[in-house]
Amino acid sequence: MSAPKKRGLPKPLPDGFILTDNVKKKWRLGKVVGQGGFGLIYYASQDIGSAVSADTDFVVKVEYHENGPLFCELSFYKRAGRPEMMQKWMQSKRLDHLGIPKYWASGQAEYNGIKYRFMVMERLGTDLQKISERNGGRFKKATVLRVGQVLVDILEYIHENEFVHADIKASNLMLGHRNPQELYLADYGLANRYCNDGVQKQYHENHRKGHDGTIEYTSLDAHRGVTGSRRGDIQILGFCLLHWLCGSLPWDGDLKNAVKVMEAKDRLMDSLPESVQQLSVNGASTAEVASLLLYVKSLNFHDKPDYQRLRQILSTGTKEKLDFSVPRGVGEKKSASKALEPPNRGKARCSSTKHQPAMSSIEVQNGQRKAKGQGVSKAKPVAIGEEDDDEEDDDEEDEGGREKKLKQASCNRRRQNVPQKSDRVTRSLRSRAGTLKSYKEDDSTNDDDDEEEEEKEEDVRSNPIDPRYIRGPPKGKRGRPKMV
Template identity: 50%
Template sequence: MAPRRNKLPASLPDGFIVTDTNKKSWRLGKKLGQGGFGLIYLASPDCDVTVPNDAAYVIKVENYENGPLFCELKFYQRAAKQDDVNKWIHRHNLDYIGIPRYWGTGEANYNSSYRFMVVDRLGADLQKLLKDNSGRLPAKTVMQIGIRMLDVLEYIHEHEYVHGDIKAGNILLHTSNTNKVYLADYGLSYRYWPNGKHKEYKEDPRKCHNGTIEFTSRDAHKGVAQSRRGDLEILAYCMLHWLSGKLPWDQSLRDPSTVLASKTKLWDDLPESVTEWSGPEDGCRALAKFMAEVYLLTYSQKPNYAALKRILLKALDSMGTNLSSPLITLDARSFRKLSTGVRKKTHIQKCGNKTEDDCEYTQNSNLLNPCLSPKTIKNYSKKTTRNLSTDDKRNAFDPYRSTCSMQADLYSEVPSIHKPLRALTVSATQDYKAAMDNSPWYTVPNNDLRRRQESLNEPDLYSQDRQNIYKYGFMLPVLLLMIYCLIYVL
């Protein structure tokens, strides 16, 4: 028999009142949205007035026969009792745990039977922040969210459950304190430790590739029941995606077997696979180390959460920030400059009417043409290296070389008789040499640039030609006069 498909419930009218199992009534407000299997409404315990737009609660409604909301209810009732959460926070010296608070559940009838659950209302999800920031987040923010998610996972793992579906869409900000993040949607949560015994490792072809294909664990690809290491593996994929804006298997999502093979290769080639994929971005080395620790876990082994958190905390420290600093949400224009979480103090020059964001910052004291924007340098570098050979492309222009090369190009075309421009050319050359001496990315300039530099130290050929004309132009009449005297006088 074919499996029964979950379906969305019909919309409930505004003002509809439901009563939970504790005999507490809740009034529904406007519909906020929908998940994979249910609808979400604003809610209020004050049933005599219209539910305000800033209501503090939401109600998730699903058809009674649907499974995800039932699984989520069981998780909250068994593992997320508020007293247990409060005790855990106090015992582990935490300021909070990112698990939405559960308020009640019940059944309702409106042309059909429904199950509902009341939880705290939260703010925007992380997927929206990714969309607003060109699919990426600053390394500082990624490390902070990773640590907060480890706090959540440690708690739910110690209470016999795993989440199984960690992703940006299920991580939400607090409505009033955007420095707090919460892991929501426990519809795919799984009780991996029932009756004090871990589930056995057993591959089941009928359950292969469960979860969100981009982030699901290798165990889930094989149909194995979810485990603690699976949650950490999913979190690692998420962090890699937030840092780099992409995953190695993004183009193969319609072929789960290829995705599994790509994930397996990523783990087998650690740490190089992560650093090569993400480049020299801040946080990538820490993520590679994080993944190396997860790679050593067996299926039923308890992770060392403290050690994993220390890896990410150390990365934050290296960026000059810490866990308690504000989360940074940036637009695409400012993302590049704040990807490390803080802007280091550097030598800054004013650029006329330009703002500081339009300038190029550098720690080198010989700041070259600060008004050249990064975009200008990047475009120039692409144009200059377009027709180069493979070997020449290895000497690709870094920020110092791009700036100085542009200055040399601009001034070397000017006739040398114009002394002010000539002085600028020489000054640009001197700045170039100083920058190359102090630059950690220094490579030998290509032949065209070397010849251009050498030509700057040669004599002024135009002026020399003019002197030759004067000299020989004066000598010629004298010579003719001497010949005339020799012929007619003698």
Template identity: 50%
Template sequence: MTLSVAFFCILVKMPRVKGAQAGRPSSAKRRLAEHFAAGEIITDMAKKEWKLGSPIGQGGFGCIYLADRNSSKSVGSDAPCVVKVEPSDNGPLFTELKFYQRAAKPEQIQKWIRTHKLKYLGVPKYWGSGLHDKNGKSYRFMIMDRFGSDLQKIYEANAKRFSRKTVLQLSLRILDVLEYIHEHEYVHGDIKASNLLLSHKNPDQVYLVDYGLAYRYCPEGIHKEYKEDPKRCHDGTIEFTSIDAHNGVAPSRRGDLEILGYCMIQWLSGRLPWEDNLKDPNYVRDSKIRYREDIAGLMDKCFPEKNKPDELAQYMETVRLLGYAEKPLYQKLRDALLQGLRAIGSRDDGRLDLGLVENGGPRARTATKKRKTGIESTESSVEDMECSDAQTEEATQTRSKTRKRVQK
């Protein structure tokens, strides 16, 4: 996937692939969205009116526009929201919409922030959705927060390294997100740098996106059973996906935490041991299984120097011991990461220190001016935003094919 498709405003994104991907639906089977003019008014299910601004992205089946609450003013480049519009008989938006309606209403997120005494929670807020008729055709739309750059770009610009403090700070905030979505019956299943977006209001805030293929692992409080399905083997982004997913088992809480562990190791070391042969998913799976039983060996392989990040080994060991349906002790995992911060003479100060590298050194961070608005907003550069044709609820049975990052 090109960098221009790294941002998906409604947070359903295509996985990045290195080669041809089998099993994707033909674009001929779905209608493309027509262009909406700036200033068009749409009304959501709560009867709130929204005004569209300039288009900032177009994918296979939908378009993305800047958006703001309807007023006499035109929607400017500093608009706090984005809206994705797609023909209502298409499906990519439908799946994600269900997640946001169940788990991402602003009042739900704010209540969690208050009760858990957080400064923020990196779950994008859902502001509205509905159907809109234009020229005799029906379109589905959803309004979301607007975001900035994804971490993959920043990671690559930093020579594929994040500092130990940055990795630990990022992971503490991602753990906050995972605990929240897990408690709302969902798992993410595809945590990676390109699915982590920054807020423009605060460059120290990171948001986990792409819930178009999130899995409801515990509907109505009943956990899905462990069951291996050969048709779903290796589902996810191959270098990060969990051992369960490699075996065709439905995503679970321990899988999300395992994926985050692999991300932390890659962000800090620059490379995972199995990245030399991603074309062979069985090799990747077997490597992960081998290192799961030899976490010390994994640390030696990735961090040959003497000063090893013991907190990552402790984190991976805790995750290794989790049962498939077991509820994780999130605070125990946080405590391990906090111990890592203390080991380097730091603390959880909320700063990500993601300054890009220039001439071998970090670029100075610049303050971002906040825009006063009733809606928490974030910014994304126009060139980073593009909608995608991620697989939909109608294609649940082919879900694993749409998420594999395996060259055929």
């Protein structure tokens, strides 16, 4: 069997499949519950004799053996993510929580001749991307600042162990399975070492490796193909915080063009703090994010960030809880945009016909108008009842071009043996059921008929009409007029 593509998602393993990790411990797979990077995520259990419960505390991430992301993630955990290391760090910093998911085991497996790599992890809850989508892309300001503080704690630990994360985003931030007030930074598939045994890598642009990471948030260093840096992680954090405060980013419309995104980020960084402060919405000031990005701008590539200063920039004075309820103004924003929408399509079509050429013939079939004749643009659907196949309708005519249009309409009507009007005479559309939709043009002259007489055959205006073209009552089954 040929080897699978290195960058594709793996074929699912069967429910109940048994994995054996590197220390010969066995794990039973449950159902697939998600995917991350280029791997599938399964529920898992240490009890291999029973089906995996939906309340289990473990998940297993599985990728093809040839894939790179899971290998990178395992490298991070083996060097910097061991539980005893994190516990020691928390004690030294007096932290109650450090949001890095616990690593339990890893190994390799084979099924149907295909090799897989797997990693057993602590199970987490929902990710912030799902919450963000529910909230219109925004979080409350106090929650945004609190999330920023938690991430500064996590990044400080990662950086102290010579790694950068390089892919901070809402879909990689997850709440705790048992405690939703705990926040975790997951997915270390793009994590890399910026420093080897105390020797930091040099700044070197490589455009063949440019724009790595998630395009909305990736750092300007990454856009230029420079290896990951600590200032890059803090800049990514700043772009994320700005998005969660405002609900969008200035370069959202150019995400398919990485160069344009990079240029937009350059402009934003060059014009700080005003470029960020002016993006404030619904009273939620972005001054703190502007200060954070201004501090990032002051850092050189090799500089170590002042993490305590970053915490102070994002501080609210109290240790706020994570509140992911809908921010104030999200619904109002939708209502405001709705109020700015143009009139409904039916009305827009009626008013726009004033500037269309006169139509030689219009058939109304199944709620649509079909235009015939020379020089007539395609008619748009009209929301009315089913009409008689032979009934006709003239569009409203513009005053400036009426004489020319009447001349063309006259030729068309002669060919169809239909009497001509000398000036503005509008035929109405009548459904078989007798329902009438009246589309009136704006004009200073009004009809003398009452509203109860709307179903008359002709809507005659106050302008005089040549007696030769005045029609009598409708004749025949379809109500077509006879020539005078």
